[in-house]
Amino acid sequence: MSLLPLGSQVFYFASAVNSLVVENGCGGALLVDTGLDDAHARKLLREVEARGLVPAAILNTHSHADHHGGNAFILKKFPGLPVSAPPLEAAIIHFPVLEPLSLFGALPPHELQTKFLLAPASPAQPIGAGPQTLGGAAVELLSVPGHAAQMYAVRVGDVLYAADGLFGSESLQKHPLTFCADSAAQKASAAALAGLSGVRVVLPGHGDPTPDLPGLARLNLQAYERTTAAVMDAVQQGAATVDELLARVCTGLNVTMTNAGAVVLNRAVVSAHLTEGLTAGWARLEVQENRLLFART
Known part of the structure; x- marks a missing residue:
């Protein structure tokens, strides 16, 4: 797959997770999100070099392994290449065991040390939102937390890379329990992106570009x-633990989990929507017989 144009000096490399490439006008390029692994990074570099460009910087929009797993391969080829990310996400990229650790609640067992949850470490530096120049490329970083604790969408003129602030329709259908760390913030970020003006094309982190930002x-x-409705319905069936509620939600949404990674990821989604419910007042938390339970108010 070659680099596909989105606008003047803005391209994307289409894959299971998209990578954005922004030319700096001097033969260099900012690489935004490097994919899951060495295979993605190798193909991305090949296409960047085919355009006569040299990587000038890396930006990771957030710390999930499928967005920074290619960093290590690229840094082997280009030592010293600056890597930037939102502050909290930069810490996780530098110490990637924090991702499965946060999901499991303890040092993760072998089953959770897969490339989907534990990427190689890279020395990311924290960067703030707003206009930034990275590797000589001028971009605007928009704060869109929710899917991750912190995350940036990237705007270059009339091109918007939404990262995982928005998903393509196929991805939403494939994953009914869309991952989030904060479901209320996830909704607020999507609504904020919908209100942006002057966006000609939007590229989600997973999916095809579209001119219809409000529709996406x-x-x-x-x-x-x-998902919120499914969690509310699960709680309505009676007070239960998060794991019991997860099973109810999966039944309601016709989701089948077959590995430990899927369980901890989907468990986190249910937990996020329960936290939203506690704040909104439709759920309450209680402790009974040494069990942490959630019930409807």
Whole structure:
């Protein structure tokens, strides 16, 4: 797959997770999100070099392994290349065991030390939102927390890379329990992106580019609300632990989990929507017989 144009000096490398490439006008390029692993990074570099460009910097929009797993391969080829990320996410990219550790609640067992949850470490530096120049490329970083604790969307003129602030329709259908660390913030970020003006094309982190930013945001908000409704329904069936509620939610959404990684990821989604419920007042937390339970108010 070659680099596909999105705008003047802005391209993307289409894959299971998209990478954005922004030319700096001097033969260099900012690479935004490097994919899951060496295979993605190798193909990305090949296409960048085919355009006569040299990587000038890396930006990771957030710390999930599929967005920074290619960093290590690229840094072997280009030692000293600056890597930037949102502050909290930069810490996780530098110490990637924090991702499965946060999901499991303890040092992760072997089953959770896969490339999908534990990427190689890279020395990311924290960077703030707003206008930035990275590797000579001028971009605007928009704060869109929710899917991750911190995350940036990237705007270059009339091109918006939403990262995982928005998902393509196929991805939403494939993953009914869309991952989030904060479901309320996830909804607020999608609504904020929908309100941006002057965006000609939007590229989600997973999916195809589209000119219909409001329509894409609407699909995402509908999917997030479906998950909230499924969690509310699960709680309505009676007080239960998070794991018991997860099983109810999966039944309601026709989701089948077959590995430990899927369980801890989906468990986190249910937990996020329960936290939203506690704040909104439709759920309450209680302790009974040494069990942490959630129930409807």
